[in-house]
Amino acid sequence: MRNALLVDKNIIVTTDNSGGIGEKEQDIVSATDRLTAYYSARVTLLEQWAANAEPFTTLIHNFSGHESWGKYVQGVKDLFQEAGVPCPQISGSTETNMELVQSAVAVTMIGKREEHVSMPDGQWFTYGAPLVGEEVLVHADEVASIRRIKQALDDQMIYRVWPVGSQGILHEMRRLMNDDDLNAESELDLRKTAGPSTVVLVEIPLEKSLAAEKLFGNLLRKIDFK
The missing domain is CATH 3.90.650.10 (PurM-like C-terminal domain)
Incomplete structure (x- = not known):
């Protein structure tokens, strides 16, 4: 495994985050929230695959405000549509008490690890x-x-x-x-x-x-x- 947490023998937890990339005026890189979430989810999904796992739950940690939530969700859905696999259930939380001047989001996936079959070197x-x-x-x-x-x-x-x-x-x-x-x-x-x-x-x-x-x-x- 790369950057994955193994829980109870076959449950894999992976995560990735993005800061200063998005639609806010003071973001370092200007990009849509939808695309930003897509790329954070992309890393998280690749970490699942590196651990020989497939995700069954996705959590979005949204620090960019309520208006970004729907865009972040769509970005995650875009990723799974591109991969050609069903999108797992999505949940998460949005910071609405404090308004940040830069965008920030994290995407966490929980998946099930398949039994690894030994293969000859490639x-x-x-x-x-x-x-x-x-x-x-x-x-x-x-x-x-x-x-x-x-x-x-x-x-x-x-x-x-x-x-x-x-x-x-x-x-x-x-x-x-x-x-x-x-x-x-x-x-x-x-x-x-x-x-x-x-x-x-x-x-x-x-x-x-x-x-x-x-x-x-x-x-x-x-x-x-x-």
Whole structure:
């Protein structure tokens, strides 16, 4: 697992937050509340998948005011629609006593972990590109597709998916391999933040590599370890 909490053997809790991104005048990055919630939910869902779990409940922690609630809910629904899976029940809370000058939201998912089946080692690739802030909006075509990731998981085209966070691809590879001295080569910047997990690591079985290349296109890049 990556950043997930395991509860009672098979319950997985994951979460992600966003601050200073939204529709308020003093936000650092201007984006719709709907899109902001979508990307926070995206990271949270990828964390569920990294733990081999599927969410059955979503909680939205809204610090942006009552008017943002419906937009945040729709952003979460957009994510599950893109993934092609039913949206789990949504609940949460809104801060209405204090009015913040910047937007803030967190999305938490509770899911059930499936039994892990041991697989032979595959080849690790990156899918997507590391983007942050305005780059996510400008280069949306370089963001790893949730629908394609889900399709690849369902078709056993990939063994595992591992989202990349603010410390970059190399940091996540070292965590994944439990090797702080690991080094790798890629055409991507391995140390750049990936914002809302715009790039992910995927482990692909050798016999599925051609099918994966066809599905993911030129956003799929092999990682060479040194």
